[in-house]
Amino acid sequence: MAEASVSRHGMWSSRLLFVLAAAGSAVGLGNIWKFPYIAGENGGGAFVVVYLLCVVLVGIPIMMAEVLLGRSGRVSPINTMRKLVINAKASPLWVLIGWMGALAGFLILSYYGVIAGWALYYGVEMASGHFTGADAAAVSGTFDDFLANPWQLLFWQTLFMAMTIFIVARGVVRGLEVAIRLFMPALFILLVVLLGYAVTSGGFAEGFAFMFHFDWSALGVDGVLVALGQAFFTLSLGMGAIMAYGAYMPANSSIGSTVVSIASLDTLIAIVAGLAIFPIVFANALEPGEGPGLMFVTIPLAFAQMPFGALFGTIFFVLVSFAAITSAISLTEPALAYLVEQYNANRARVAISLGVICWLLGIGTVLSFNHWEQITLVGGQNFFGTVDYLSQNIMLPLGGLLIALFAGWVLPRMVTEEQLGSSPWVARFFLPLVRYVAPACVLAVFAYTLYSSLT
């Protein structure tokens, strides 16, 4: 195959910037907002163990597969799959990986923008001193009132989507690289500050035990599927975001070690977020299974009680918003890059059109927290629950399964070696994982949930 060594969309300026960009995509609401609440809903410890297994056995090999596919194609995931299919003389059906991914990214962004909007609102409320000295009841009350008002949610969702589209329109490399360099370390430092507070909150032992206590009975049947879905979601896998970013990765950096750093960073941040949140939950007699509101109740409560809480609280929510933006941007990249290539279109124009459609779809999520809360679609879930479940628990694992199968069985060995190097390590580690282990895990989890929902 005639190899392109650069992408028309731009290139990351170094390996480090690729790591930061991919980590910027990976680290987001999935780590700080979602991981603690789904761990809480699924019983804590056993969930965390299954989740970690999913990251190592499924997440890392699939992330390597995405980067290597993307870098060998150097175009959007849909066109990369087209190129690779022709090259491997394989069925054009594999291109569905690209299409399903672009769609999944779009669905995820529709609700991601709403939740990220909450973080923006909380940043402003923190700065205004609204929470200073508030107790648990007042903090929960503020959150409930906020959710009950669709216009408020709509306002903050619109603001977040506008900021995202603005950056996306300017091009990933220019705006993004600078922001990531600054915000990722700052977010991490703040999480550590929160962790320090949690340690002294009086609930640390209980919070720690909740996260690491190994109790299988607490993990519902569905919990295993949720853990797998979370591993995909938090690592941005299964929908082509990492494939798209891989297309802009410098040719000479090693894929294996890069991917391991990204996955470790992402996992570390999720665990630290959990260890910062659960002790505060227990110290204040809150509910660990509180659901999507968990972060928006416990974190403001901690800041309400601590010295300079308004200041730290503001910084914290601003940083969460930035972590969310660096993820949101990557959610648009597969569809955006494809449309730019296909129609030779102006990036800014495509970004705005995509953004507006996604924003409209997001209104369904806005209403899911008030007027439409009780209207159920698939499996007794409301609009938000349905979009979230379908994209995260079905589309991402399915996309990941197909990516693993394609990289493991269809892609010519020559291409794999060209990308990963011909060290015996590739054959010993990567191939068995993408060929057997990762697909078997995803299939087993699918079969298990199907079986248990039928019986």
Ligand code: PHE
């Ligand atoms: N990984 C992001 C997070 O944890 C979400 C995301 C999913 C981003 C899929 C891109 C693709 O918040």
